[in-house]
Amino acid sequence: xxxxGEIRDITGFQATLxxxxxVNQLWCRRPVIEYFFTECMRHICLNMxxxxxxxxxMLVEAGADVFPLFHTVYSEYTLKNLIESACxxxxxxxxxxxxxxxxxxxxxxxxxxxxxxxxxxAAQDVLQKIEGTxxxxxxxxxx
Amino acid sequence: xxxxxxxxxxxxxxxxxAGGADINGTWKGVPLxxxxxxxxxxxxxxxxxxxxxxxxKYKILVxxxxxVSSVIRGYPGSYDNAFHLMRRTTLRLELxxxxxxxxxxxxxxxxxxxxxxxxxxxxxxxxxxxxxIEQAEDAL
Numbered sequence: 001x002x003x004x005g006e007i008r009d010i011t012g013f014q015a016t017l018x019x020x021x022x023v024n025q026l027w028c029r030r031p032v033i034e035y036f037f038t039e040c041m042r043h044i045c046l047n048m049x050x051x052x053x054x055x056x057x058m059l060v061e062a063g064a065d066v067f068p069l070f071h072t073v074y075s076e077y078t079l080k081n082l083i084e085s086a087c088x089x090x091x092x093x094x095x096x097x098x099x100x101x102x103x104x105x106x107x108x109x110x111x112x113x114x115x116x117x118x119x120x121x122a123a124q125d126v127l128q129k130i131e132g133t134x135x136x137x138x139x140x141x142x143x
Numbered sequence: 144x145x146x147x148x149x150x151x152x153x154x155x156x157x158x159x160x161a162g163g164a165d166i167n168g169t170w171k172g173v174p175l176x177x178x179x180x181x182x183x184x185x186x187x188x189x190x191x192x193x194x195x196x197x198x199x200k201y202k203i204l205v206x207x208x209x210x211v212s213s214v215i216r217g218y219p220g221s222y223d224n225a226f227h228l229m230r231r232t233t234l235r236l237e238l239x240x241x242x243x244x245x246x247x248x249x250x251x252x253x254x255x256x257x258x259x260x261x262x263x264x265x266x267x268x269x270x271x272x273x274x275x276i277e278q279a280e281d282a283l
Contacts, residue, residue, distance in 0.1 A: 037238075044234045045187075047222075053234075057241040066248045070255065076187070079242075082235055083261045084188040088198070089232030090268035092183055095202050096225050097275035099211040103282035106215060113283065115229045120276045122236035127269045129243040130262055137253045 004032045004059075013055055023064040033064045034072060041077035090123065148175050153199055166209040176201070176209040181223040236269075 005027025007013045017023070027035045036059060039052035060066065069079045096102055106112045148170025150156045160166060170178045179201040186194050205211060217224025242248050252258045 037242075040238050044231055044238070050234075053238065053241070056238070057244070060241055060245050060248075064245075066242065066245050067251065069242070069248075070251050070258070080257070080261070081187045082239060083258070083265055084190065085186075086232060086235040086239055087261070087265040087268045088183065088186060088189050088194075089228055089235060090265070090272040091198065092180070092201070093225070093229055093232055094268065094271040094275045095205050096180075096211055096214055096228075097272075097279050099205045100208045102211050102215060103279050105212045106279055107283050109215060109226075111226065112215075112229075115226060115233075116276050116279060118233045119229045119236075120273060120280075122233045122240065123269045123273050123276070125240045126236045126243065127266060127273070129240065129249070130266045130269075133243075133249040133253060134266070 003027055004055075005035050007055075008051065010051055010054055014058060017058060017062050023059055023062045031065070031068045033059045033066060034068045037069055037079070038077045041082060045077075086126075093119065146170060147204075148178060153196060153203075156200055157203060160203065160207050166204055166207045174210070174213055176204050176211055177213050179204065180214045180225075180228075181221075184223045184228060 001019065001021060002012075002016060004013065004016060004021055004023075004025060007016060023033070025032050033056070036052050036056040040050075040056050042048060043050050043052055072078050097106070106116075145159065145164075147156065147159055147164050147166070147168060150159055166175070168175055173181070179197060182197055183194075183201060186197070189195055189198065211225075215225045217226060243252075252262050
């Protein structure tokens with residue numbers, strides 16, 4: 001059976017997972033989930049092909065162990081970088097949108113309509129997940 | 144008067160603006176607000192003090208009424224503009240959202256002190272962003 005890390009074709013990747021491939025196998029001497037996570041981070045920074053996103057999602061859904069992502073030894077493209085850069089991006093977006101004249105400038109740039117919709121959807125999605133687990137954690141602590 | 148871009152300390156930066164420094168002045172060939180924005184586009188972590196100062200200066204300039212139209216419009220051939228910032232932020236949030244599908248990831252986030260505070264900071268930033276997006280949509 002092929003290693004998950006070497007499969008570029010999404011259908012092939014899905015078929016290999018369905019055939020019972022080990023979702024916690026190593027690729028390039030690290031857990032395959034960490035490999036795909038790094039690829040996704042590289043994709044965001046360098047505007048590469050985004051197939052790695054689907055592969056990463058499939059691995060998570062298949063129950064891969066995500067613990068390595070929290071304790072990685074790699075200095076760049078880590079989960080820490082992801083959370084901090086997402087936070088920074090959200091903060092700068094909020095500041096820029098709140099600037100004097102920004103909303104008028106955006107109204108004059110039609111390409112922003114889709115951008116705003118996408119960002120809103122992604123922000124709502126993550127916020128909902130954070131708030132959901134936060135309330136679960138709080139109620140567990142008070143119980 | 145010294146140019147705003149050449150001032151390092153936040154306190155001096157604020158004093159200079161209060162003293163009437165030109166908030167739409169240039170630094171290294173571009174409007175100062177663009178210069179800070181472009182620097183911020185290449186930062187991937189905010190725990191660093193220099194990075195936090197940069198963000199603070201950008202916020203102060205914007206709050207003082209600096210013109211951000213060039214940040215929104217961007218420059219030909221450059222990805223350092225609000226459009227790409229929003230695109231990248233969306234992709235990062237989508238990646239994080241995929242990870243948060245894992246119950247194990249959700250537990251680990253709240254168990255670790257560093258991630259705990261980072262996630263709370265992200266939550267607050269997302270709330271601010273959503274509020275601004277809703278206002279921007281009303282203006283469209």
